[in-house]
Amino acid sequence: MSEDKTEKLGDFMRRVKDDTVLNLYFVTETGAKRIPTPLFGNPTAEQLRDNRYLQSQVVASRKHYCNEVISSGWTVHVDTKFDQEAFENA
Numbered sequence: 001m002s003e004d005k006t007e008k009l010g011d012f013m014r015r016v017k018d019d020t021v022l023n024l025y026f027v028t029e030t031g032a033k034r035i036p037t038p039l040f041g042n043p044t045a046e047q048l049r050d051n052r053y054l055q056s057q058v059v060a061s062r063k064h065y066c067n068e069v070i071s072s073g074w075t076v077h078v079d080t081k082f083d084q085e086a087f088e089n090a
Contacts, residue, residue, distance in 0.1 A: 009078065010055025012062070018046035021073035024054070026082035035082040042070065053083065053090035 021042045025032040034040060048054055060079040066072055
């Protein structure tokens with residue numbers, strides 16, 4: 001029996017600190033892009049954590065980063081197309 005290794009974005013967002021920056025990339029016809037527009041900039045886990053649509057997404061990959069402005073950030077890729085209506089209604 002194989003173990004399910006999928007990670008939900010909601011589980012990941014609950015594990016990181018509130019001020020952790022999350023740059024979310026979704027699949028588009030032209031490649032992975034940061035979507036939606038409200039997520040441009042440096043949204044934090046605290047700002048995104050309550051969105052049920054985002055919580056349900058499966059993390060395809062993630063990479064930690066930091067710089068002189070952001071003490072802790074993650075670039076997170078989701079292997080599905082972004083659903084604007086589901087995001088706004090969540």
